[in-house]
Amino acid sequence: MSIDLKSLELFVRVAALGAIGKAGAEFGLSATAATQRLQALETTVGTQLLHRTTRAVSLSTDGEIFLAHAKRILGNVEEALADIQPDAQDIKGDLRVACSASFGRLHIAPHVTEFLEHHPGVTLQLAMSDSVVDIVEQGFDMAIRIGELAPSTLKARKLAESPRLLVASPKYLERHSVPTTLEDLKHHNCLAREDMRTWSLTSADGTLHDVKINGNFSSTSAEAITEAARSGLGIARKCAWEIADQLTNGSLIPVLKNHTVSPYWKVFAVRPPSRLPSARVRAFTDFLEAKFKTVPALCDQA
Incomplete structure (x- = not known):
């Protein structure tokens, strides 16, 4: 048989x-x-x-x-x-990877040279876009996804954490005061990603609160929201990995630190359900996971 x-x-x-x-x-x-x-x-x-x-x-x-x-x-x-993974020098072929523009620029593109030096037989195509692509229909070997995964047939592997927080610039907080309660937040200029006008936050006692926000600026670009917050326009909800430099240099400051942004996000590698992972996919996934472990903002240590 x-x-x-x-x-x-x-x-x-x-x-x-x-x-x-x-x-x-x-x-x-x-x-x-x-x-x-x-x-x-x-x-x-x-x-x-x-x-x-x-x-x-x-x-x-x-x-x-x-x-x-x-x-x-x-x-x-x-x-x-x-x-029975082959030796790194023996891994060959094309590898097509999709990821978000911001995450790819900050945490994947800087490591591409090192990966390809370790795997000279691999040809890597990195498609960076803030639109979620259908990796099965468009023929990608894998994608890096951030957030909560929607129900699907894709196979997923967690690579890192992606904690989120509320931030504003010192200039904005001096001008409009620092919010200390969720009720205060309703009276601040909040910068929305796309048209997401409800922010969910969990208080220290574990209670989940949905807060309707108001603001005069929204954008489909995560980086545009970061820049608007940094320049003093309002309060933004951001992933820690997006704003690690701004948190370090003080151009953005966390607010409402006694609340956590919900739902809690993670970074995943996803691949088509009908394929066993190729040596190229396994190698790149392992490589990224190791890199992410060295980034405090991807380990909930920001």
Whole structure:
């Protein structure tokens, strides 16, 4: 009996999604091609694994048993591949990575030369944009995402922390006073990212508060918000890694330090669900994780 791993991966995705067409699209297969592949798998194992109707797909009794084994097999293969990583000098090929513009400029681009010197056979394409890209549809090997991950089929690995805080310039605070309560915050000029007019903060006793903010400036650019806050326009909600230099030189000062910004954010590496991680992806992910551990603002030590 011979079963290829791609058919097992497809079967597992169909079981998770309940839809052959949607699962097949993750593998670059039409619904017809995906169906044929699943039928061939059923022929090989000698039993019906899926019940199909015009509206839905569900597991048969044998399919439920087979699913547990399929997941275990794929997990063992992934672990095996991770254990036989080639030498750095032997890792070759293209690596396409997506990330936000601000984070990429500050915490990825400065390390690109070192990574490529360690892996001379790799060609790295770093796409930096504040728009969230569909890495499956656009053919990226991985992406660096910051925040709370939305439900998806992507596989994620946490790389670092991304604590957030409220900040303002000394000039602004001298002119408008320092807020000491959440009620005070409502009367300050708050700088909104895009059109996010509600800030969630957790007090020391663990109570979550949603505060409606007011302000005369918003932007789709994280760096524009930083500059506006630094120049004295108002109070901004920022990731610690974005403003580490400004916190150090005193051009931005934390406010309402007895509250934490919610939800708590983290930095993740995400990759397509239907692929085992290549040596290139593993190498770059490990490299970034090691770099991030040396940055206090990415370790909740800002």
